[in-house]
Amino acid sequence: MSNNKHLWWQTGVIYQIYPRSFMDSNGDGIGDLNGVIERLDYLSETLGVDVVWLSPIYPSPMHDFGYDISDYRGIHPMFGTMEDFGHLLAETHKRGMKLLLDLVPNHTSDEHPWFIESRSRRDNPKRDWYIWRDPAPGGGVPNNWLSHFGGPAWTFDEKTGQYYLHQFVKQQPDLNYRNPEVLAAMLEVMHFWLDKGVDGFRVDVISKMSKDPLFRDEPPDPAWNGIRPYLSLQHIYTSNMEDVHPLIHEMRKVLDSYDDRMMVGEIYLPNTDLVKYYGTPEKRECHLPFNFQLIAAPWDAAGVRKMVDDYEAALPADAWPNWVLGNHDRHRLATRVTPVQACVANMMLLTLRGTPTCYYGDELGMENVPIPLEYVQDPPAVNQPEIAHIVGRDPERTPMQWDASPNAGFSAPSVKRLWLPLAANYKTVNVESQLKDKKSFLNFFIKLMDYRKTSPALKIGGYRSFDPKSEGAQKNCFVYERRAEREHLLVALNFSGQEQKVELPLSGKGKVLISTTMDRIGDINLAEFTLQPNEGCLIFL
Ligand code: GLC
Numbered sequence: 023m024s025n026n027k028h029l030w031w032q033t034g035v036i037y038q039i040y041p042r043s044f045m046d047s048n049g050d051g052i053g054d055l056n057g058v059i060e061r062l063d064y065l066s067e068t069l070g071v072d073v074v075w076l077s078p079i080y081p082s083p084m085h086d087f088g089y090d091i092s093d094y095r096g097i098h099p100m101f102g103t104m105e106d107f108g109h110l111l112a113e114t115h116k117r118g119m120k121l122l123l124d125l126v127p128n129h130t131s132d133e134h135p136w137f138i139e140s141r142s143r144r145d146n147p148k149r150d151w152y153i154w155r156d157p158a159p160g161g162g163v164p165n166n167w168l169s170h171f172g173g174p175a176w177t178f179d180e181k182t183g184q185y186y187l188h189q190f191v192k193q194q195p196d197l198n199y200r201n202p203e204v205l206a207a208m209l210e211v212m213h214f215w216l217d218k219g220v221d222g223f224r225v226d227v228i229s230k231m232s233k234d235p236l237f238r239d240e241p242p243d244p245a246w247n248g249i250r251p252y253l254s255l256q257h258i259y260t261s262n263m264e265d266v267h268p269l270i271h272e273m274r275k276v277l278d279s280y281d282d283r284m285m286v287g288e289i290y291l292p293n294t295d296l297v298k299y300y301g302t303p304e305k306r307e308c309h310l311p312f313n314f315q316l317i318a319a320p321w322d323a324a325g326v327r328k329m330v331d332d333y334e335a336a337l338p339a340d341a342w343p344n345w346v347l348g349n350h351d352r353h354r355l356a357t358r359v360t361p362v363q364a365c366v367a368n369m370m371l372l373t374l375r376g377t378p379t380c381y382y383g384d385e386l387g388m389e390n391v392p393i394p395l396e397y398v399q400d401p402p403a404v405n406q407p408e409i410a411h412i413v414g415r416d417p418e419r420t421p422m423q424w425d426a427s428p429n430a431g432f433s434a435p436s437v438k439r440l441w442l443p444l445a446a447n448y449k450t451v452n453v454e455s456q457l458k459d460k461k462s463f464l465n466f467f468i469k470l471m472d473y474r475k476t477s478p479a480l481k482i483g484g485y486r487s488f489d490p491k492s493e494g495a496q497k498n499c500f501v502y503e504r505r506a507e508r509e510h511l512l513v514a515l516n517f518s519g520q521e522q523k524v525e526l527p528l529s530g531k532g533k534v535l536i537s538t539t540m541d542r543i544g545d546i547n548l549a550e551f552t553l554q555p556n557e558g559c560l561i562f563l
């Protein structure tokens with residue numbers, strides 16, 4: 023990749039909005055498109071993000087909160103109208119930002135007209151658009167495949183006497199990509215939104231679109247810890263099948279037939295498999311296959327360093343890296359690593375090589391919110407109450423904390439009930455209060471975003487991590503450089519709550535540009551310096 027021709031999705035910062043939870047403009051306690059429009063200046067001017075990704079906004083019975091789509095070409099009335107969407111797209115572009123939509127090709131809602139037809143009769147032309155199987159010879163499910171959200175991946179349809187496949191809730195039947203009409207229909211959906219001017223897609227569970235044509239049982243996973251039933255099997259016949267790649271290449275060709283569009287695929291796989299989703303120079307696939315390693319990483323400096331180095335080493339020559347710290351499926355960053363370390367983590371996210379994706383609220387240090395029983399609504403939690411605290415995703419989807427007023431500026435103060443409860447800490451952890459506090463989490467984030475904007479080293483520079491100069495030094499630190507032609511930066515991150523000595527094979531002085539503690543300025547000796555507890559520093563060499 024030559025240094026002077028980087029594209030918006032390489033140098034920009036992606037910000038994920040969970041639309042139900044960002045901003046409610048009409049007082050029903052649920053976020054909506056006009057709400058997002060009201061807050062666009064926050065994204066473009068206050069934070070300076072470049073790309074907005076919206077989780078699904080389409081018509082949906084909401085069994086999986088929008089990931090069960092009943093019309094790929096509409097807007098759920100709860101979120102607004104197509105006109106509102108046009109307005110949102112125009113306002114986003116007016117501010118120089120790009121807009122990505124969530125594309126969910128693996129499954130539809132069971133209320134999608136395609137599925138209604140498919141289940142109506144065995145000889146319906148759409149029967150084969152979904153995956154229907156006879157019961158096993160002795161009766162019961164066709165094989166041992168499991169749903170992510172608990173129970174078997176098969177549901178019996180009384181009327182037609184067969185089972186259909188669903189890798190998520192039973193209201194999310196999987197489409198059958200062995201029927202070419204299905205891919206053609208999904209490519210048409212892509213055209214529909216690209217023609218309207220959207221800049222691309224985040225593609226849901228892209229690696230699961232193809233399944234074993236022989237429907238073989240999946241083998242048990244000997245490493246299973248006995249907690250989450252879905253993980254008791256190795257998903258070698260429902261995920262990452264070799265023949266998913268040509269499907270993705272066809273999707274890529276649609277994007278390439280427009281100017282400057284992109285897709286980022288949702289893929290949880292180890293590096294060797296993950297990088298295959300970039301495709302090859304002849305057959306391109308995702309512009310970015312999401313790299314989720316930091317979301318699952320134990321928070322220790324040596325482990326994280328190895329993870330970053332290994333990923334860098336695994337990337338094909340022209341593949342652009344990317345990093346993610348949070349999303350709507352995983353516990354909040356600040357809860358996983360502690361609020362003080364979340365600042366260090368954000369510094370890492372915004373200074374590693376590659377495109378960062380930030381989940382709404384992580385710029386404030388929002389934490390998981392304990393959900394009272396009567397509010398629990400995420401299907402994996404509802405279906406598996408005994409492990410709800412592990413698999414439930416409501417805690418990381420709570421309303422954005424804008425200010426200290428009742429309902430946190432998310433809904434009008436008079437609104438009685440929000441779709442999920444607010445965090446107890448919203449009176450202090452909110453945008454307005456943090457903007458006023460010079461040393462706040464948010465102001466740190468903004469300062470770093472500001473620096474990133476004009477920094478060639480951070481946006482396109484090379485990456486190299488450092489070994490300590492002597493045994494024991496910086497045991498709990500991760501130190502790396504970013505280097506471009508005219509700028510050389512050092513990032514030093516202390517993953518611990520204790521002061522740490524850093525010893526580097528460097529000499530001379532460096533100038534601290536930004537510290538997570540927001541109170542350090544001036545020069546340091548590069549050969550040896552000290553990081554405060556939970557401190558990360560960006561240093562100019
Ligand atoms: C993806 C989404 C998740 C959803 C699932 C089924 O993993 O991120 O929220 O439940 O796909 O669509």
Ligand code: CA
Pocket residue numbers: 045046047048049050051052053054100
């Ligand atoms: Ca609303």
